[in-house]
Amino acid sequence: xxxxxxxxxxxxxxxxxxxxxxxxxxxxxxxxxxxxxxxxxxxxxxxxxxxxxxxxxxxxxxxxxxxxxxxxxxxxxxxxxxxxxxxxxxxxxxxxxxxxxxxxxxxxxxxxxxxxxxxxxxxxxxxxxxxxxxxxxxxxxxxxxxxxxxxxxxxxxxxxxxxxxxxxxxxxxxxxxxxxxxxxxxxxxxxxxxxxx
Numbered sequence: 001x002x003x004x005x006x007x008x009x010x011x012x013x014x015x016x017x018x019x020x021x022x023x024x025x026x027x028x029x030x031x032x033x034x035x036x037x038x039x040x041x042x043x044x045x046x047x048x049x050x051x052x053x054x055x056x057x058x059x060x061x062x063x064x065x066x067x068x069x070x071x072x073x074x075x076x077x078x079x080x081x082x083x084x085x086x087x088x089x090x091x092x093x094x095x096x097x098x099x100x101x102x103x104x105x106x107x108x109x110x111x112x113x114x115x116x117x118x119x120x121x122x123x124x125x126x127x128x129x130x131x132x133x134x135x136x137x138x139x140x141x142x143x144x145x146x147x148x149x150x151x152x153x154x155x156x157x158x159x160x161x162x163x164x165x166x167x168x169x170x171x172x173x174x175x176x177x178x179x180x181x182x183x184x185x186x187x188x189x190x191x192x193x194x195x196x197x
Contacts, residue, residue: 007043007046008042008043009039009040009041009042009043010039010042011040011042011043012039012040012097012098014127014129014180015040015095015097015127018125018127018194019043023125023176023194024044024049024093024125026047026048026049027049028049028050028093029049029050029052029090029091029092029093030044030049030050030052030092030093030094030095031052031053031054031090031091031093031094031116031119032051032052032053032054032064032095032097033053033054033081033094033096033099033112033116033119034054034055034056034081034096034097034098034099035053035054035055035060035061035064035095036055036057036064036098037060037063037064038053038060038063038064038067040095040097041053041064041068042067045068050075051068051071051075052075052077052086052091053075053076053077054076054077054078054079054080054084055078055079056078056079056081058078061076061077064076080112081099081115081116082108082111082112082115083115084115084116084119086119087119088118088119089118089121089122090119090121091119091120091121091124092121092124092125093124093125093126093127094117094120094124094125094126094127095127096112096113096116096126096127096128096129096130097127097128097129098129098130098190099112099130100112100113100128100130100157100159101130101131101156101157101158101159102156102157103157104147105144105145105146105157106145106146109157113167117171117197120197121197122197123196123197124196124197125176125194125195125196125197126173126193126194126195126196126197127192127194128192128193128194128195129190129191129192129193130159130190130193131150131156131158131159131189131190131191132158132159132160132161132164132181132189132191133148133158133159133160133189134160134161134179134181134189134191135181135183135189136150136151136183136186136188136189139151139186146158146159146163150187150188151186151187151188152184152187154188159191164179164191164193165179168193168195171195171197173195173196173197174195174196175193175194175195175196176194176195176196177192177194179191179192179193180192
């Protein structure tokens with residue numbers, strides 16, 4: 001019997017939760033925007049989901065492409081999230097896992113978010129996991145705008161609850177789950193933001 005690691009790979013546990021709850025189901029067309037080396041796609045590929053991916057790093061796209069040699073090369077694009085060329089309203093699920101916090105500023109953050117949202121079908125699911133200041137507000141060092149240095153030494157674009165709720169309203173979306181934030185030993189905070197279009 002294969003191990004859980006063999007079955008699911010290093011999938012984000014909060015994404016795994018969406019699968020277990022049936023929100024990501026076989027037959028869905030999925031876009032991993034900012035896919036990296038495809039860590040969240042191993043199980044989905046094995047279960048024959050229709051997978052598409054984009055990343056600004058050509059080596060990451062090459063690695064992800066190797067996970068799915070049976071799929072068309074056009075499914076895997078060396079593109080930034082804000083400039084992805086996938087069609088409008090094309091995907092049942094869009095993943096933005098640990099990518100939005102690399103935004104340079106508000107404009108860049110919104111460009112990534114809106115371009116990913118554009119590709120999502122009505123009633124589709126957007127899964128985002130990103131760095132936030134929630135619960136560690138007094139531990140972050142502001143740099144400029146929403147960019148801040150975290151106690152772990154990294155610099156990230158940090159969201160907070162009012163911003164995420166305001167964006168949910170602006171997108172005319174609904175929260176599929178309440179916002180969930182994990183604080184990692186007062187070093188960083190990661191928030192899961194799951195929306196239905």
